[in-house]
Every structure is written in structure tokens, then in C-alpha cells.
Amino acid sequence: xxxxxxxxxxxxxxxxFANEMTQQELAEKAGxxxxxxxxxxxxKYSPSLELAFKIAxxxxxxxxxxxxxxxxxx
Amino acid sequence: MSYQEKRTITNMIxxxxxxxxxxxxxxxxxxxxxxxxxxxxxxxxxxLIFIGIGIAAGIVIQIVFHVLLSVTIAVKEKVRDVxxxxxxxxxxxxxxxxxDERDKLIDQKSMMVGFFIAGVGFVTGLISLVLxxxxxxxxxxxxxxxxxxxxxxxxxxxxxYRRGIAHG
Numbered sequence: 001x002x003x004x005x006x007x008x009x010x011x012x013x014x015x016x017f018a019n020e021m022t023q024q025e026l027a028e029k030a031g032x033x034x035x036x037x038x039x040x041x042x043x044k045y046s047p048s049l050e051l052a053f054k055i056a057x058x059x060x061x062x063x064x065x066x067x068x069x070x071x072x073x074x
Numbered sequence: 075m076s077y078q079e080k081r082t083i084t085n086m087i088x089x090x091x092x093x094x095x096x097x098x099x100x101x102x103x104x105x106x107x108x109x110x111x112x113x114x115x116x117x118x119x120x121x122l123i124f125i126g127i128g129i130a131a132g133i134v135i136q137i138v139f140h141v142l143l144s145v146t147i148a149v150k151e152k153v154r155d156v157x158x159x160x161x162x163x164x165x166x167x168x169x170x171x172x173x174d175e176r177d178k179l180i181d182q183k184s185m186m187v188g189f190f191i192a193g194v195g196f197v198t199g200l201i202s203l204v205l206x207x208x209x210x211x212x213x214x215x216x217x218x219x220x221x222x223x224x225x226x227x228x229x230x231x232x233x234x235y236r237r238g239i240a241h242g
Contacts, residue, residue, distance in 0.1 A: 024169065027169075027172070028169065031174070032172070032174040032175070032176070033076075033172040033173070033174050033176070033177070034169070034172075035076040035078070035176070035235075036174050036175075036176040036177075039176060039238055042238075043238075044237070044238025044239075045176055045238055045239055045240070046240060046241060047175070047176075048175055048241075050175075051174075051175060
């Protein structure tokens with residue numbers, strides 16, 4: 001059995017430190033819909049590499065400061 | 075509820091209405107003896123007419139849906155800020171209707187389910203012929219499974235929008 005990777009994110013924290021940036025503002029900066037940002041923040045959707053970079057760019061940080069992963073299983 | 079979910083529900087209702095209308099019409103004709111089992115031309119014509127009705131109804135309902143949604147958003151914006159201008163309202167409408175990679179992924183995955191149902195219907199239709207049922211039965215199985223596949227596709231889309239979706 002292959003190892004399962006769970007993607008985690010710090011979007012809520014980063015939005016707070018970006019003057020409480022709204023999900024709508026982040027969505028517009030990243031070129032995604034607000035629903036997608038909500039889903040990513042809630043861990044219900046893992047974005048493509050392209051969108052992940054755009055989100056990191058919207059906060060002006062490195063991608064690994066936004067997304068992290070946890071290995072699950074054996 | 076997001077724009078995409080509302081649009082999916084609108085599509086599903088349209089498809090269900092068209093399928094319901096077809097079943098009522100076809101069954102009524104069959105009961106009356108108009109749609110005889112061997113009269114494939116009658117069934118083909120009926121199905122083509124209902125496909126046309128489905129496409130036309132889908133277009134009209136989508137236009138009405140977009141107009142109503144735009145009006146709703148405009149009213150909400152005006153209530154929120156009386157001084158907001160048309161450009162702001164247009165921007166809010168555009169923002170609400172944005173489609174991105176997640177929507178495309180959901181479309182692709184749910185479409186697979188729709189194709190699967192249609193495929194099962196096709197095979198079942200062929201099996202019905204092998205089992206000596208009339209070609210009318212085969213045609214109806216195929217038509218209904220294609221329509222049911224579209225409706226089920228909508229349910230799968232709603233499921234993915236609610237529960238989330240993963241790549242792979």
C-alpha cells in the first residue's frame with residue numbers, strides 16, 4: 001500500500017496577518033472562485049501546483065509557508 | 075449555495091422534467107396503440123423531438139436563471155450599499171460566476187459517472203435485443219439511460235461540491 005499524503009494549509013493564518021484579507025480578495029488575487037478558496041482552506045480540495053503558487057504569490061510568501069503535508073499510513 | 079450548485083440543480087430539474095414528459099408521452103402513445111413495437115420510425119421521431127425540446131428548454135432555462143441570478147445579485151449589492159454603481163454590480167456578478175480548476179475537475183469526474191450510466195444503458199439495450207425484446211425496448215432503454223445519466227451526473231456534481239474533491 002502506498003503512503004497517503006494529507007495536504008495542510010495556513011491560509012486562514014496568512015489571511016489574518018494580511019490585514020484580515022477576505023476570501024473574496026484572495027480568490028480575485030489568485031484567479032479562483034471564492035468557493036474554491038473556502039474548499040482549500042477547509043481542506044476539502046488540494047489545489048493544482050499553479051493555483052498553489054498563485055495563492056502563495058497573493059500573500060507574498062514562499063509556497064511552503066502556505067502549504068504543508070503530512071504522511072499518513074504505512 | 076454557490077452559483078455552480080444552483081446551475082447544476084437547474085440543469086437537473088430541466089432534464090428530469092423533459093424525461094418525465096417523454097415517459098408520460100411515450101407511455102400514453104404506447105397504451106393508445108399509436109407507438110407500435112415495430113414502428114421504429116415513430117420512436118426515433120419522438121426521441122428526436124424530445125432531444126430538441128431538451129436542448130431548447132435547457133438554453134431558455136439557463137438564460138432565465140442567469141437573468142434572475144444577476145438581478146438578485148444587483149438587488150443584494152444595492153441593499154448593501156445604496157451608492158454602489160453599475161460597474162461594481164457588474165464586477166460582483168462576474169465574481170459570483172467565476173469558474174476555475176475545481177469546477178473543471180468536478181465536471182470531468184461527474185461526467186465519467188454520466189458516461190458510465192449511458193454505457194450500462196447501451197449494453198443493457200443490446201442484451202434486451204439478444205433476449206428477443208423488441209427494438210423499441212432497446213431504443214427506450216438507451217434513451218432513458220442517457221437522460222438518467224445526465225441527471226445522476228448532476229447529483230455527483232452536487233456531492234463533490236458539498237463533500238470536496240481530490241485529484242487522481
